[in-house]
Ligand SMILES: NC(=O)C1=CN([C@@H]2O[C@H](COP(=O)(O)OP(=O)(O)OC[C@H]3O[C@@H](n4cnc5c(N)ncnc54)[C@H](OP(=O)(O)O)[C@@H]3O)[C@@H](O)[C@H]2O)C=CC1
């Protein structure tokens with residue numbers, strides 16, 4: 204039977220590499236690339252068809268950072284497919300990243316140097332902003348848009364896979380400020396929230412046959428990392444990066460390597476997976492790829508609280524949207 208796989212943020216980086224790997228694994232697959240920019244989505248589709256000429260590759264317009272776009276895209280998915288075998292929640296942003304060079308050089312000579320290279324703890328901040336739905340942009344894109352998509356498509360779903368990060372950190376997240384309006388680590392906060400949400404979804408939905416997993420792709424050279432340091436600089440320091448890889452294995456560096464755990468999960472029986480584990484893509488000093496589960500630092504109770512808060516927020520945004528639509532109808536009649 205033809206399996207249907209929907210991937211958000213599939214037009215570049217890790218998402219596009221995953222598409223390549225999945226088509227190599229199963230040429231009968233129906234892939235749906237869910238992207239906000241249709242020109243880039245077309246280019247990704249053409250690239251995939253060059254290497255897999257008989258592949259079924261569909262495109263779907265989806266801006267996960269916009270409530271209206273998520274709701275419209277979900278309607279379209281329901282009209283097109285009667286089930287989604289895998290939903291990869293991969294789209295993500297890190298706007299205006301700032302590297303704290305002082306902290307970086309201090310970290311270089313501390314006991315935590317390996318940890319710093321693996322997680323970027325203490326050396327990276329971002330500047331977030333409100334989007335047109337009145338939500339924090341990073342929260343809306345990396346977490347809430349995906350949550351809404353899951354809610355809309357729930358009856359069609361069986362497997363969810365989140366592209367999280369080693370940068371997800373409990374101390375960056377606050378339940379009282381789940382959108383991270385106050386701090387400067389919105390990326391870390393949103394990724395920690397996705398880890399929590401995955402656990403909560405497993406607790407609430409496993410009995411109904413829905414399973415969720417989280418992965419970390421390691422440090423990968425993509426548009427996201429080119430936003431932190433320019434691509435020529437990364438190319439210049441590549442020999443240093445290969446050297447560091449010997450000590451951490453988290454410097455996967457290429458999108459193909461970064462997609463290792465995403466691909467690995469595609470081959471696993473969901474019942475054999477640990478809901479409290481994050482599955483890491485790792486690459487050894489000799490260039491061998493493998494997947495390793497590591498326990499996440501999460502409370503079950505807190506993950507349930509986050510789930511309830513997201514349901515509340517969902518109600519609120521739906522109410523606001525229907526009020527706005529009603530206002531528009533009234534002014535159209537006038
Ligand atoms: N690179 C790395 O080292 C790491 C990356 N990650 C995570 O991996 C995931 C993929 O990122 P990566 O491949 O690195 O970076 P890219 O920037 O190459 O890919 C991000 C993808 O997300 C899409 N996207 C962003 N915002 C939206 C939106 N509002 N609606 C729909 N699609 C959107 C982008 O589309 P567009 O082209 O239109 O911008 C792009 O296709 C992210 O979740 C990221 O946080 C995690 C750990 C490390």
Ligand SMILES: CC(C)CCC[C@@H](C)[C@H]1CC[C@H]2C3=C(CC[C@]12C)[C@@]1(C)CCC(=O)C[C@@H]1CC3
Pocket residue numbers: 302319320321322323326327367368369370421422428431432440443444447
């Ligand atoms: C000599 C060089 C290797 C210096 C590079 C320093 C930093 C730019 C990087 C060290 C750890 C990296 C890292 C990320 C970005 C680049 C670093 C801060 C991520 C935050 C990218 C996105 C993620 O989701 C996790 C990564 C963790 C490690």
